[in-house]
Amino acid sequence: MSLNHDDSQDAPQPKAKGKIATRRVARSLGMQALYQWHMAGQSLNEIEAQFRVDNDFSGVDGGYFHEILVGVATQKTEIDEAIAPCLDRPLEELDPVELAILRLSTWELRSRVDVPYRVVINEGIELAKVFGATDGHKFVNGVLDKLAPSLRAAEVSAHKR
Template sequence: MSDDIKATGGKPRQTRTGLTSTGARKASAKSTRSRAREFALQALYQYLVGRNDATAIDEFTRDLAGFHKADAAHYDALLHGAIESAESLDALIVPLLDRKLEEISPIEHAVMWIGVYEFQNCLDVPWRVVLNECIELAKEFGGTDGHKYVNAVLNGLAPKLRAAEVEADRATGKARS
């Protein structure tokens, strides 16, 4: 009997479509917007860590393998929108932090920028999708429990930035109070 079958009490493990053996999403299962968020995260990380010029970061990122599979317009909006509104994004994030912004990982910081920017400017993306996508980014690229921190901050901002949508979900039982 294989170890997989032993580990599941004699039953073969079910494979989940679109996930790798570790539970991460397979690249082929990612939407063009998910890919855009990943590239924007990488670019925003370069901006936060190296304070590189946004145009240079943009040019570099567009040359990365797989960029052609991303939603370029969404990537543009996230990268340039987050950089241009960094001060106002941070002003919303900081009150929900339990430490100084400088102590936040640049990955989690960039993911929070993406989430807050999408809450404010991408109203065609449901707030729960924004939250879930950001949690997945933090899980995939951030520290061990970074996704929990991102979740707490963005979940705290959602009722303020998407009040009607969050309230409608609460009324139907789709969102926790």
């Protein structure tokens, strides 16, 4: 299941080179897989297998893709509890694409301190620009800006100094 706004699901993905690029593609596919998990209720094992068959993984950080799926699934309750206070509406009312992006980004903020918080926020914004509603990136940015200080207090305060 692809979330691309065009219907060219068979179009080859650009080849990603380098750790940053292959992680970006892993995040993009991870967000789409999390969306599918939320919408279809399939097991993440089935979804991951399907994504690995349907997509060329030569330019994807496959390990990171797997970590995203397992991490979000195992920490879903804690992730949702972290996101909720930063929202202007109930979690259940969020656009499913934005919810998938917020869950992925919150998992990264919580679990991947090797990824700077500003990178996590920027990547979330970029995903929302590609896959989200018209101003979805502004919403994602606002939520992640509120969330980062509670999950990365030392890093955020060091950056503001």
